[in-house]
Amino acid sequence: MKVLVVGGGGREHAIVRTAARAASVQEVICAPGNAGIAEEARCLDLDPHDAGEIVHAATAESAGLVIVGPEAPLVEGAVDALEAEGIPAFGPGAEAARLEGSKLHAKELMAEAGVPTASHVVLRSRREAIEHISCASYPAVLKADGLAAGKGVIICATEADARDAAAVFFEERRFGDTEVVLEEFLEGEELSLLALCDGENVLPLAPAQDYKRIGDGDEGPNTGGMGSYSPVPGFDPDEVERLTDQVHRPVVAAMAGRGTPYRGVLYAGLMLTPDGVRVLEFNCRFGDPETQAVLPRLRSDLVELCLASRQPGGLAGTEARFEDDWAVTIVLASAGYPASSSKGDEITGLDRAAAIEGVEVFHAGTARSGDAIVTAGGRVLNVTGIGADPAEARQRAYDAADLIDFEGKQMRSDIAARAVERVVG
Ligand code: AMP
Ligand code: GLY
Numbered sequence: 561m562k563v564l565v566v567g568g569g570g571r572e573h574a575i576v577r578t579a580a581r582a583a584s585v586q587e588v589i590c591a592p593g594n595a596g597i598a599e600e601a602r603c604l605d606l607d608p609h610d611a612g613e614i615v616h617a618a619t620a621e622s623a624g625l626v627i628v629g630p631e632a633p634l635v636e637g638a639v640d641a642l643e644a645e646g647i648p649a650f651g652p653g654a655e656a657a658r659l660e661g662s663k664l665h666a667k668e669l670m671a672e673a674g675v676p677t678a679s680h681v682v683l684r685s686r687r688e689a690i691e692h693i694s695c696a697s698y699p700a701v702l703k704a705d706g707l708a709a710g711k712g713v714i715i716c717a718t719e720a721d722a723r724d725a726a727a728v729f730f731e732e733r734r735f736g737d738t739e740v741v742l743e744e745f746l747e748g749e750e751l752s753l754l755a756l757c758d759g760e761n762v763l764p765l766a767p768a769q770d771y772k773r774i775g776d777g778d779e780g781p782n783t784g785g786m787g788s789y790s791p792v793p794g795f796d797p798d799e800v801e802r803l804t805d806q807v808h809r810p811v812v813a814a815m816a817g818r819g820t821p822y823r824g825v826l827y828a829g830l831m832l833t834p835d836g837v838r839v840l841e842f843n844c845r846f847g848d849p850e851t852q853a854v855l856p857r858l859r860s861d862l863v864e865l866c867l868a869s870r871q872p873g874g875l876a877g878t879e880a881r882f883e884d885d886w887a888v889t890i891v892l893a894s895a896g897y898p899a900s901s902s903k904g905d906e907i908t909g910l911d912r913a914a915a916i917e918g919v920e921v922f923h924a925g926t927a928r929s930g931d932a933i934v935t936a937g938g939r940v941l942n943v944t945g946i947g948a949d950p951a952e953a954r955q956r957a958y959d960a961a962d963l964i965d966f967e968g969k970q971m972r973s974d975i976a977a978r979a980v981e982r983v984v985g
C-alpha cells in the first residue's frame with residue numbers, strides 16, 4: 561500500500577518514518593514535506609490547504625491511506641473531501657475538528673459531556689470585554705476562539721494586562737474577526753494525552769510533556785513547543801486510563817450523540833491542578849513536538865491503527881503498545897523565534913548527530929539549497945534521544961543536538977530535567 565502524509569514539519573517527519581515501518585506499506589509519499597523528509601520519502605509539491613489538490617494527488621497515487629498532519633487542512637475538511645472520493649483518510653472531518661477550530665465550541669461540548677475545564681465567559685465585543693475584565697480575578701487568560709497556530713493565548717497578570725490584551729483582539733484584530741474566551745488561570749503541571757478514536761472507542765497513546773515557552777525555566781513567550789519527553793513519571797497505564805475516562809471518553813460519547821463522531825487523534829492538553837485535572841485545550845491531530853517523542857517508542861503498527869480508527873468500533877480489541885524505554889526531544893529553533901524566524905542559514909553536523917546510538921533527527925523547517933541543507937522556518941529540527949531511562953535518553957538527545965549548528969541556533973537546556981530528577985534522582 562502507498563501512504564500519503566500531508567504536511568511538512570517535524571511531526572510529519574516522525575509520522576513518515578513510523579508509517580514506513582508498517583508491514584503493509586510499500587511506499588510513503590509526503591506533501592509538501594521538507595529537506596529531511598525528502599531523503600526518505602518522495603515529496604509532492606502541493607498546497608496542504610487545497611483539499612482538491614490533496615484528493616487529486618491521492619487519487620493519482622492510488623494511496624491506500626492519507627494521514628493529514630496539521631490542524632488547518634483538517635478543520636478545512638480535507639478528510640471529508642478524501643473520504644467522499646472513497647480514499648481512506650485518517651483524522652476527523654471538519655465538523656469534528658471544530659473541537660480544535662473553535663474554543664467556544666470545545667467549551668460547550670465539555671459542559672455537555674461533564675468534562676472538567678477552566679471556568680470562562682465569552683467576550684463578543686470590546687464592550688463586553690471591558691465589562692468582564694473589570695470584574696475578573698487575576699491572573700486570567702484571554703484566548704482567541706479560532707485557530708491561531710498556538711499564538712492566540714495571552715496570560716494576563718493584572719487587569720491592565722487584560723485591557724491591553726483586549727486591544728490586541730478587538731482593535732488590532734491580530735487574530736482576525738474572532739470571539740474571545742476569558743478564562744480562569746489554572747496552576748499545576750501540564751500533560752499532553754493523545755488518544756486514537758474511532759467514533760466509539762478511545763485508545764490512549766503514551767503520555768508526553770511539552771515545553772511551551774522559549775526559555776529555560778519556562779521563561780519568555782509561548783512557542784509552538786521547544787521540547788518534549790515520553791512517558792511521564794507518575795502516569796502509568798492505569799492513571800492514563802483514568803484520565804481518558806474523565807476526558808476523552810465523555811467527549812467521544814457526546815460527539816457520537818450529536819451525530820458528529822470523532823475519528824482520528826484527540827489530543828487533550830491537560831492541567832493537573834490541586835483540585836484535579838482540567839482541560840486547557842483540545843487539538844484534532846498529533847501534537848508537535850510530542851509526536852517526535854511518542855512515535856519512536858510505538859511498537860504497534862501505526863498504519864493498521866489509523867485504518868482501524870476509520871471504522872465505527874474498529875479500534876475495539878486493538879492495542880497501542882509502546883517500548884519500555886524513554887524518549888526526549890529537543891527542538892532547535894532559528895534566530896528570532898518565536899517573534900520571527902531566520903531562513904537560508906546552512907545547517908552542519910546532521911549526519912554526525914544522527915549517527916549517535918539511540919538518536920533520531922527529524923526535520924521541521926528545513927530546505928535544500930544546492931548541496932546544503934538550510935534553515936527555512938522557526939522550528940528547524942527536532943532531535944530525539946532514546947534510552948533505557950530518562951537520563952540516558954536526555955544525554956543522547958543533547959549530545960546530538962550539540963553537534964548540529966546553524967547561525968543563531970536556539971534550544972532550551974532543561975528539557976526533561978524534571979523527569980530525570982524524578983526517576984533517576
Ligand atoms: P492552549 O493553546 O489553550 O493550550 O494554551 C497554550 C498554553 O497557554 C497552555 O499550554 C498553557 O501553558 C497556557 N494556558 C492556556 N490556558 C491556561 C489557563 N487557563 N491557565 C493557565 N495557563 C493556561
Ligand atoms: N505541542 C502542542 C501542539 O501540538 O499544539
